[in-house]
Amino acid sequence: MSTRRERPPTSYALAGPAGLWMLVALVVPTLFIVWVSLWVARGFTLASPLTLANYGKFFARPAYVHVLGDTVQQALVMMVITGVVGYSIAYFLVVHVRRPGLQLALFLGLVVPFWTSALIRTIAWIPFLGVNGVINQALLAIGAVDRPVEAFLFSRAGITLAQVSFYTLLATGPVVYTLRNIPRSLPEAAQCLRATPLHVFWLITFPLTLPGVVIGQILVFLNVMADFATAQAIGGHKYAFLGNLVILLYESGQFSFAAVVSVLLMTTMLLGVALLLKVVDIRRFGEP
Amino acid sequence: MIAWRTRQRLVKGALGAVTVLFLAYQWLPMLTMAVLSFTGPEGGTTFPMRGVSLHWYRELLRVQMVDDFKPPLARSVALALACSVTTAALALAAAQAMRARFLGSRIYFYLILLGVMAPGLLVGFGVALLARALGLGLAWYTSTFAVHIVWTLPFGFLTMLAVFNRFDRRLEEAALTLRATHWTTFWRITFPLVLPGVIGAALFGFTLSYDEFARSLFATGPEQTLPLVIYAQFDRQLQPTLYAIGAVTTAVSLGAVALFACLVRLFRRRTLTRARAVPAPNIP
Numbered sequence: 001m002s003t004r005r006e007r008p009p010t011s012y013a014l015a016g017p018a019g020l021w022m023l024v025a026l027v028v029p030t031l032f033i034v035w036v037s038l039w040v041a042r043g044f045t046l047a048s049p050l051t052l053a054n055y056g057k058f059f060a061r062p063a064y065v066h067v068l069g070d071t072v073q074q075a076l077v078m079m080v081i082t083g084v085v086g087y088s089i090a091y092f093l094v095v096h097v098r099r100p101g102l103q104l105a106l107f108l109g110l111v112v113p114f115w116t117s118a119l120i121r122t123i124a125w126i127p128f129l130g131v132n133g134v135i136n137q138a139l140l141a142i143g144a145v146d147r148p149v150e151a152f153l154f155s156r157a158g159i160t161l162a163q164v165s166f167y168t169l170l171a172t173g174p175v176v177y178t179l180r181n182i183p184r185s186l187p188e189a190a191q192c193l194r195a196t197p198l199h200v201f202w203l204i205t206f207p208l209t210l211p212g213v214v215i216g217q218i219l220v221f222l223n224v225m226a227d228f229a230t231a232q233a234i235g236g237h238k239y240a241f242l243g244n245l246v247i248l249l250y251e252s253g254q255f256s257f258a259a260v261v262s263v264l265l266m267t268t269m270l271l272g273v274a275l276l277l278k279v280v281d282i283r284r285f286g287e288p
Numbered sequence: 289m290i291a292w293r294t295r296q297r298l299v300k301g302a303l304g305a306v307t308v309l310f311l312a313y314q315w316l317p318m319l320t321m322a323v324l325s326f327t328g329p330e331g332g333t334t335f336p337m338r339g340v341s342l343h344w345y346r347e348l349l350r351v352q353m354v355d356d357f358k359p360p361l362a363r364s365v366a367l368a369l370a371c372s373v374t375t376a377a378l379a380l381a382a383a384q385a386m387r388a389r390f391l392g393s394r395i396y397f398y399l400i401l402l403g404v405m406a407p408g409l410l411v412g413f414g415v416a417l418l419a420r421a422l423g424l425g426l427a428w429y430t431s432t433f434a435v436h437i438v439w440t441l442p443f444g445f446l447t448m449l450a451v452f453n454r455f456d457r458r459l460e461e462a463a464l465t466l467r468a469t470h471w472t473t474f475w476r477i478t479f480p481l482v483l484p485g486v487i488g489a490a491l492f493g494f495t496l497s498y499d500e501f502a503r504s505l506f507a508t509g510p511e512q513t514l515p516l517v518i519y520a521q522f523d524r525q526l527q528p529t530l531y532a533i534g535a536v537t538t539a540v541s542l543g544a545v546a547l548f549a550c551l552v553r554l555f556r557r558r559t560l561t562r563a564r565a566v567p568a569p570n571i572p
Contacts, residue, residue, distance in 0.1 A: 096300045
């Protein structure tokens with residue numbers, strides 16, 4: 001008897017609800033943002049004539065263009081830091097930690113905070129960074145500084161410090177996955193042929209983990225670009241990324257201009273991902 | 289040769305130090321917040337602590353009007369439960385559909401994954417704009433629910449895809465050969481075997497929705513969820529009450545993870561015992 005498989009009509013019925021949900025709650029609203037960004041600034045009506053004037057207004061204001069530059073710059077800085085730290089952690093976990101119990105404990109230590117509120121984790125950084133904060137108290141106690149450092153809270157440095165603690169995990173995870181998939185025999189073969197450990201790493205291990213690195217970088221890039229809460233909470237309304245600009249414009253009722261900033265944010269994110277995918281064929285992720 | 293060994297050890301030490309330092313870096317703020325939440329009634333939001341008390345937790349229970357965290361907490365839990373069930377059901381159906389690789393299944397895959405890629409703030413923004421243009425109201429149980437599912441569904445979907453990837457199709461084929469209907473096969477064979485995955489999807493639905501802030505910001509009406517109320521309070525003034533509510537909500541999140549992990553273990557063990565109870569057929 002031939003095996004009966006799921007027939008496509010059943011598949012469409014099963015796939016329908018989830019697909020429809022994504023269309024109605026995600027795709028349609030996103031396209032609507034693009035449409036609204038072309039509306040004339042005054043009045044909020046579906047009958048509004050379409051214009052590109054809002055985009056012209058954005059690029060005519062240096063302050064706004066600065067925010068765009070700052071957002072991209074912050075994403076790049078974060079990609080470098082989380083890339084290096086994240087790879088180091090992944091390499092240590094997979095290659096150097098041999099005991100399964102210790103590996104599990106370290107792994108849980110890294111992953112558990114992901115299951116808690118990002119907002120609470122952001123607020124938790126405040127007593128750390130302030131003038132009377134834990135970092136300053138520690139620095140004063142060991143005599144590294146004689147006056148509290150004010151540069152931690154309400155600064156880009158503070159935002160970066162907090163973001164590193166949130167997003168490094170995103171860079172670590174995919175690398176752990178690709179490192180695990182490398183057969184032990186490969187580096188061993190290279191070593192038999194007298195390759196130095198550094199050669200083994202650069203010629204064998206690193207290229208094989210590159211898809212994981214790129215996926216991690218994409219995740220960090222997308223998350224930092226979209227992050228506004230860290231800047232708002234730790235930057236104390238002094239620093240704005242594109243997300244903060246959207247909130248500011250929305251609250252002052254400039255909907256079509258907020259839509260313009262949203263479209264620019266999404267476009268930058270898409271461009272960044274497209275560039276990163278040029279580096280490596282993502283479909284190689286998961287191959288041994 | 290000896291130099292090589294030393295260098296290897298140095299690298300290991302350096303990488304180990306990075307890992308341990310990062311773990312401390314990641315955990316210390318949260319632990320500090322938890323410790324500071326037990327400060328005395330005159331205590332501030334940083335060290336030194338002024339005595340040890342449960343004052344700020346009692347404050348959470350006592351406060352009635354503006355800063356009352358209890359109704360938002362109830363809303364957030366209700367919303368998270370709804371997202372949990374919906375995510376599990378939609379993800380199971382979607383992943384089951386993907387097994388047949390229907391026409392357009394590739395695009396469908398990316399459509400679902402779009403939910404992780406799309407910036408949360410803008411998803412809420414789009415829904416808020418759309419509701420305004422259509423003259424519809426926003427509420428946590430309609431618009432917020434809709435955008436939370438957009439975020440939780442891809443995680444559940446990927447979980448279920450991974451589960452079905454390792455699924456032994458022959459078990460279903462055996463049932464079908466024995467004249468079981470597709471319906472019976474699914475509920476008697478497939479569903480019990482993938483149940484741990486379904487629970488995993490439900491867990492994603494619960495915790496991701498419970499903690500979600502960015503998507504809720506624009507999409508929620510006047511009745512706000514817990515993260516929104518926490519943020520509003522934080523924006524006004526940082527008080528030790530916020531540390532207390534932070535400790536409580538972290539406990540809820542981690543409690544949910546622990547509960548779901550126990551459920552997965554329980555069901556996995558039950559399936560295994562049942563499988564062993566059936567005598568193995570003699571297949572040459």
